[in-house]
Amino acid sequence: MKLTISGAAGRMGRAILESLYDEEDLELGSVLEKKGNPSVGRDAGELIGVGKWGVSVTDRIKKSVLDGEVMIDFTYPLETLKMVQEAQRKKRPMVIGTTGFLRDQEKKIKEAAKKIPIVWSPNMSVGVNVMLKLLADAATILGEAYDIEIMEIHHRHKKDAPSGTALRMGETVAVARGTSLSRSGRFSRHGKIGPRKTGEIGFQSQRAGDVVGEHTVIFAGPGERIEMTHRAQSRNNFSRGAILAAKWVVDKPPGLYDMMDVLDLK
Numbered sequence: 001m002k003l004t005i006s007g008a009a010g011r012m013g014r015a016i017l018e019s020l021y022d023e024e025d026l027e028l029g030s031v032l033e034k035k036g037n038p039s040v041g042r043d044a045g046e047l048i049g050v051g052k053w054g055v056s057v058t059d060r061i062k063k064s065v066l067d068g069e070v071m072i073d074f075t076y077p078l079e080t081l082k083m084v085q086e087a088q089r090k091k092r093p094m095v096i097g098t099t100g101f102l103r104d105q106e107k108k109i110k111e112a113a114k115k116i117p118i119v120w121s122p123n124m125s126v127g128v129n130v131m132l133k134l135l136a137d138a139a140t141i142l143g144e145a146y147d148i149e150i151m152e153i154h155h156r157h158k159k160d161a162p163s164g165t166a167l168r169m170g171e172t173v174a175v176a177r178g179t180s181l182s183r184s185g186r187f188s189r190h191g192k193i194g195p196r197k198t199g200e201i202g203f204q205s206q207r208a209g210d211v212v213g214e215h216t217v218i219f220a221g222p223g224e225r226i227e228m229t230h231r232a233q234s235r236n237n238f239s240r241g242a243i244l245a246a247k248w249v250v251d252k253p254p255g256l257y258d259m260m261d262v263l264d265l266k
Contacts, residue, residue, distance in 0.1 A: 001025070003069070031055055133265050154212075
């Protein structure tokens with residue numbers, strides 16, 4: 001199976017190329033970057049220090065989509081939507097790890113998923129998705145007697161906050177409690193805010209240095225506190241998950257899937 005990697009010059013793109021290079025049953029079909037990126041025209045192997053791979057970075061979206069059986073995209077919302085549009089035209093499955101979409105942009109992905117299979121997940125890590133399942137169980141069992149706080153820290157270059165993973169964790173515990181994140185999420189505190197409201201799900205975001213990603217969810221109840229933490233020490237755990245998702249989605253019918261589907265955690 002051949003893959004098209006979009007956003008290959010970025011941190012996640014290079015991590016995916018590194019993981020793909022070690023795969024014996026997968027091939028690199030195309031490497032895509034936006035126009036003007038200095039990597040365009042370079043050999044993909046040069047991006048990860050392995051010499052010549054035989055596939056050059058291109059900015060031609062239409063041809064790039066055709067050269068792979070599945071597209072993996074970790075870019076930015078507007079770029080991702082261009083890929084989604086072209087993948088839909090060419091009937092190519094997609095794996096999307098981009099975060100920071102606005103609601104109307106999310107709707108476009110959901111509409112496209114009616115025609116092609118799409119795995120869309122803010123975090124492709126196996127560990128994070130196992131944690132999501134555990135969070136749902138904990139929120140169901142503990143109920144509103146336990147306050148929930150979600151804390152996350154990422155590198156200084158990350159552009160969205162809270163992270164897509166933190167939001168997914170918040171959605172998970174909210175649904176488990178029979179509510180929604182739009183109703184119970186609290187994203188900022190400043191000044192005289194008064195006592196905490198029952199059922200509130202708080203978020204705290206930090207941006208510093210080169211932190212790959214760390215998420216902690218606190219369940220604080222009467223006389224005790226439970227904490228679940230996931231620390232990403234390398235982007236390769238995300239890239240391995242993305243490749244696993246590509247293998248899984250290639251023969252699936254149209255629909256919107258996530259890593260919980262890929263890992264059979266539902």
